[in-house]
């Protein structure tokens with residue numbers, strides 16, 4: 001049985017606990033083994049409600065437990081680096097929520113440490129691991145929409161009621177929390193050979209980014225337009241434009257429908273792709289980590305270390321364009 005320990009008993013931790021339960025019922029040979037919170041009572045309540053065997057009142061105590069095969073880190077972005085380091089130094093494999101760290105320098109240091117320790121270190125950016133990614137790539141490779149020349153992606157939620165989004169000391173802002181998804185969508189479709197980036201942002205009173213508009217120009221001649229915000233509810237769609245038609249993806253965060261539209265005058269999609277039914281959508285990153293640990297791999301091919309760094313550097317550069325710096329930088 002592949003035993004997972006959740007570090008930080010917040011909101012996404014609950015979703016992961018549910019995912020692990022569903023995977024366990026399905027017979028995936030994974031289980032929620034432990035949970036760690038800064039507060040023992042909170043850990044115990046979480047363990048009781050979500051079905052974890054062990055509840056730890058400190059992150060270090062869970063990191064020291066050799067029965068944990070993989071720690072899933074679900075804390076604010078500001079603390080990912082500290083918590084990854086704690087787990088690696090204790091000898092644990094790690095799957096850390098996105099954004100991987102607050103900046104690229106932290107990411108680089110920890111990826112080196114993981115390789116030194118010969119431990120798995122992966123980023124929980126779920127869309128990279130979902131099979132629909134391969135389905136979209138195959139449609140494009142088959143030339144269904146012709147040559148891809150453009151892309152539009154948007155992801156926005158009203159999130160300014162959350163401390164971790166608003167506070168600079170928690171590495172808040174729209175970019176690291178939601179902006180990472182349209183950037184990831186663009187990266188998965190168009191690659192990373194970007195020759196020019198133009199962007200601007202409306203900042204919150206606290207100094208972190210609220211609404212970001214980003215345009216990426218690629219060496220291939222393709223252009224990606226990205227809008228992302230913590231101020232409003234968006235449609236969250238992705239569009240991939242080709243010379244013969246376009247793809248419409250209903251939710252770039254967790255695609256459920258992929259439509260192929262061909263021709264200027266069509267009134268209905270030429271094709272609608274069947275997306276594989278999901279448990280929650282988070283099961284794929286867990287399965288990828290299980291496979292990596294079982295085969296001794298130190299990274300997941302779906303989101304290799306090199307790609308983690310590309311994305312962190314891209315977000316560093318965007319924040320530099322807007323003058324957004326976290327107090328600990």
Ligand SMILES: NC(=O)c1ccc[n+]([C@@H]2O[C@H](COP(=O)([O-])OP(=O)(O)OC[C@H]3O[C@@H](n4cnc5c(N)ncnc54)[C@H](OP(=O)(O)O)[C@@H]3O)[C@@H](O)[C@H]2O)c1
Pocket residue numbers: 008009010011012013036037038039042074075076077079097098099124125126164170176177
């Ligand atoms: N993949 C996805 O779809 C998805 C969705 C939502 C969020 N996320 C990611 O998951 C991470 C956590 O997000 P969340 O929405 O679950 O946040 P959350 O509800 O605020 O939970 C974060 C948890 O981190 C722990 N923590 C440790 N140090 C903290 C500090 N200084 N301040 C506040 N909390 C601290 C707390 O757990 P204890 O009190 O138990 O120690 C807290 O409950 C972020 O990286 C976010 O980007 C991913």
